[in-house]
Amino acid sequence: MTAPPLANLINELTKLPGVGGKSASRIAYHILKRTTSEAESLANAIVDVKSKIFRCSICNNMTDVEPCAICSDPRRDAGVICVVEEAFNIPTIEQTRDFRGLFHVLLGALSPLKGVGPHDIDVGGLIKRVQAGGVREVIVATNPNVEGEATALYLAQQLRPLDVKTTRLAFGLPVGGDLEYADQVTMAKALEGRREIT
Amino acid sequence: MTAPPLANLINELTKLPGVGGKSASRIAYHILKRTTSEAESLANAIVDVKSKIFRCSICNNMTDVEPCAICSDPRRDAGVICVVEEAFNIPTIEQTRDFRGLFHVLLGALSPLKGVGPHDIDVGGLIKRVQAGGVREVIVATNPNVEGEATALYLAQQLRPLDVKTTRLAFGLPVGGDLEYADQVTMAKALEGRREIT
Numbered sequence: 122m123t124a125p126p127l128a129n130l131i132n133e134l135t136k137l138p139g140v141g142g143k144s145a146s147r148i149a150y151h152i153l154k155r156t157t158s159e160a161e162s163l164a165n166a167i168v169d170v171k172s173k174i175f176r177c178s179i180c181n182n183m184t185d186v187e188p189c190a191i192c193s194d195p196r197r198d199a200g201v202i203c204v205v206e207e208a209f210n211i212p213t214i215e216q217t218r219d220f221r222g223l224f225h226v227l228l229g230a231l232s233p234l235k236g237v238g239p240h241d242i243d244v245g246g247l248i249k250r251v252q253a254g255g256v257r258e259v260i261v262a263t264n265p266n267v268e269g270e271a272t273a274l275y276l277a278q279q280l281r282p283l284d285v286k287t288t289r290l291a292f293g294l295p296v297g298g299d300l301e302y303a304d305q306v307t308m309a310k311a312l313e314g315r316r317e318i319t
Numbered sequence: 320m321t322a323p324p325l326a327n328l329i330n331e332l333t334k335l336p337g338v339g340g341k342s343a344s345r346i347a348y349h350i351l352k353r354t355t356s357e358a359e360s361l362a363n364a365i366v367d368v369k370s371k372i373f374r375c376s377i378c379n380n381m382t383d384v385e386p387c388a389i390c391s392d393p394r395r396d397a398g399v400i401c402v403v404e405e406a407f408n409i410p411t412i413e414q415t416r417d418f419r420g421l422f423h424v425l426l427g428a429l430s431p432l433k434g435v436g437p438h439d440i441d442v443g444g445l446i447k448r449v450q451a452g453g454v455r456e457v458i459v460a461t462n463p464n465v466e467g468e469a470t471a472l473y474l475a476q477q478l479r480p481l482d483v484k485t486t487r488l489a490f491g492l493p494v495g496g497d498l499e500y501a502d503q504v505t506m507a508k509a510l511e512g513r514r515e516i517t
Contacts (some may be wrong), residue, residue, distance in 0.1 A: 124371075124372055124382050124387070126368050126383055127372055127383075129367065129368075130365060130367070133360055133364040134361075136361075137346045138345050138346060138347070148335045148337070148338070149368065152369065153368060153369070153381060155333070157370070161369075163332070163335075163365055164366045167328060167361055168362045170324050170327075171350065171355045171358040172349055174322055174323075182349070183322060184322050184444075185322040185323060185324055189322070197460075208348065208351075223403070243387035287392055287402045289421065
């Protein structure tokens with residue numbers, strides 16, 4: 122008995138990641154309670170993002186200018202490229218304010234199970250950037266899971282002939298966590314990667 | 320360094336209930352990966368809901384027809400009115416398929432702390448419907464919290480002169496729950512409301 126336009130919005134919302142039936146319903150009723158202009162701001166933002174955002178031709182980051190703001194920033198160190206699986210991994214690294222190099226978005230990770238092979242992700246673009254010269258280090262920041270690890274190993278292998286240092290993000294205990302909640306594998310990695318206190 | 324149209328969408332999304340920064344970012348990147356027509360379906364659904372949905376003049380339910388589909392359904396029992404705080408409480412009760420009466424949406428609950436008094440919620444409309452005759456029972460389905468309880472008591476008091484049975488939803492243990500997780504107050508209510516096994 123839910124009115125069709127409302128049922129339609131709830132249905133559209135459940136297609137979003139992390140939004141189940143209850144959340145969709147809660148969001149829909151929230152939109153109904155807001156003003157029409159507030160609803161339009163949200164609707165316009167959705168349409169705008171699709172019409173104005175595209176991938177940077179150099180690094181595959183999501184951008185509204187070509188090349189993207191990171192690739193075109195002269196203050197950034199073009200000698201270091203951080204490789205991530207998806208564009209949304211970039212803000213996570215940028216938040217640290219510790220990385221001043223450039224990025225390369227692979228657009229996925231190797232996954233034989235999902236049928237994703239080396240030609241389905243943008244390894245070629247990364248190799249070309251390194252071959253063009255000036256790159257001292259490639260930091261592989263793929264996800265800390267089986268697929269991310271497989272991708273990291275594959276990249277290291279592809280980059281080996283190119284005289285560039287290839288590094289991987291450290292594995293270990295999450296800061297602020299509790300030792301007793303660490304899983305076996307993380308704990309083993311934390312032990313293995315232990316560093317001397319100086 | 321997030322591109323402005325993307326930052327704008329993320330900002331608009333964080334205004335939605337239950338959507339924090341991380342979820343907003345995840346949803347925004349999800350929209351970017353979908354087709355333009357899928358994004359437009361969502362945007363249109365948002366605009367549509369605001370232009371086509373209004374409140375039923377009888378029960379305050381959200382509807383696209385006047386009166387709403389529930390109020391105009393001849394198969395429903397007009398002798399029983401279930402009173403809820405918000406329109407989004409209606410689907411929760413409809414899901415049970417056990418209720419075949421009509422609804423009345425109060426548009427809130429009494430809350431001296433939030434400055435919501437009897438004149439800020441639609442008690443008047445309910446009284447008029449009961450006064451119009453034919454109503455045997457009013458089921459008060461306000462929330463099981465302090466404000467919902469205060470509202471239920473106030474309604475019972477207002478309805479007393481009108482020769483109508485006023486009932487309240489039962490309090491007790493949630494089905495499927497575990498006894499050890501029941502809080503003190505719920506447990507006390509469950510004991511108090513105990514029923515003979517026949």
